[in-house]
Amino acid sequence: MKNMQQMMKQVQKMQAEMQKTQEALKDKIVEGSAGGGVVTVKANGHKQIVDIAIKPEAIDPDDVEMLQDLVLTAVNDALRNVDELVGKEMGRFTGGLNIPGLF
Template identity: 30%
Template sequence: MSQGQGFGFGLGKMKELKEAFQKAQQVQEGAKRLQEELEQMRIEGESSGGLVKVVLSGNQEPIDVTISADALKESPELVADLVLAAMQDAYSKSTATMREQMEELTGGLNLPGMGM
């Protein structure tokens, strides 16, 4: 090791490292809050104008399914398709919500290696 180089970290690098750790801590704290918020969210998906409704938490956990009496008059295969379509709608909305929340959480932080 050359004299005066230490471990290769100058004061500027130490400052950058400290800032990176602070940003990471901010994201970690924000992620914890986001997780709590997502648990409380209720995201509804539906199919065929509301014949079937599915509710997921923001964490995509199933909460509720409502099948209208009109839907129950249909064949079991059609009801299954309606339930699946409502689940896909809720899932799509849920993933979009999660993506938006994560972008808000990490946006502007310029974390190394995050590509944002």
């Protein structure tokens, strides 16, 4: 019975650490880019876009579709980088297992 109580305390401690890590991810920023860096997007660990930068040379009024594609590519790159960050940070608790819905 005592072992069960110890195990429950360990689980509660791990849950608290996971919650703390998830909250800390909001302050971690990753970047994605496209077009050799003419469009850059920054996102936090909660998959919120926090900044988009577009260099003037990326803007061609006659080719708006290209700029749209660059922004889309940079956003997707940033979000992929967030997934990698979250996987690395939360993987400490799961031993590298991807548990759907956990984070």
